Amino acid sequence: NAGVTQTPKFQVLKTGQSMTLQCAQDMNHEYMSWYRQDPGMGLRLIHYSVGAGITDQGEVPNGYNVSRSTTEDFPLRLLSAAPSQTSVYFCASSSMPEIYGYTFGSGTRLTVV
Amino acid sequence: GIQVEQSPPDLILQEGANSTLRCNFSDSVNNLQWFHQNPWGQLINLFYIPSGTKQNGRLSATTVATERYSLLYISSSQTTDSGVYFCAVGFTGTASKLTFGTGTRLQVTL
Numbered sequence: 001n002a003g004v005t006q007t008p009k010f011q012v013l014k015t016g017q018s019m020t021l022q023c024a025q026d027m028n029h030e031y032m033s034w035y036r037q038d039p040g041m042g043l044r045l046i047h048y049s050v051g052a053g054i055t056d057q058g059e060v061p062n063g064y065n066v067s068r069s070t071t072e073d074f075p076l077r078l079l080s081a082a083p084s085q086t087s088v089y090f091c092a093s094s095s096m097p098e099i100y101g102y103t104f105g106s107g108t109r110l111t112v113v
Numbered sequence: 114g115i116q117v118e119q120s121p122p123d124l125i126l127q128e129g130a131n132s133t134l135r136c137n138f139s140d141s142v143n144n145l146q147w148f149h150q151n152p153w154g155q156l157i158n159l160f161y162i163p164s165g166t167k168q169n170g171r172l173s174a175t176t177v178a179t180e181r182y183s184l185l186y187i188s189s190s191q192t193t194d195s196g197v198y199f200c201a202v203g204f205t206g207t208a209s210k211l212t213f214g215t216g217t218r219l220q221v222t223l
Binding site for chain 1 (some may be wrong): 117143144146148154155156158161163199201203209210211212213214215216
């Protein structure tokens, strides 16, 4: 199935726990990004990657780590979850953003208690 | 600073009505997308339109890049059009990073 796959769809964490949100795409896209969406707001960029081995920070990177060891996968790590990280997380990918735009996954709803 | 502003913030329509949503942006862009977020939270890509005009069924979009705005037209609205519409732009030189507006919340009633 072509597209951007995010797992899990829902997750509840306790403060201080760690976890990894998974994002995979099978379209051989070089560009991948992570966004978070807080209630009543648009999406904000956390981290992005322009190819395997290359990552950079977005608008709200604090508290999150990423790596890009393969073209297909772009995991987002929360090392020590905080209630402020309660949000819906979206992953996106593109072959050439300035020509084709981005395709988004279905999101992961994370609650930190 | 870099900004993406959408208007109106909220819109209530009766089924069958037409509407125009606006997106203003503060700098030149080489990526602009319109998304519909349905009540289940899914982001649906409507248009990739950094310039020009496109149509897809009852929806159409126009971007006038030189004047830094884009319009999304919804004709003969249906209840399934309800949700939040987002404009997202990639500014020139940073096309790999999308900046989202705060959205227009649309409710279509019977």
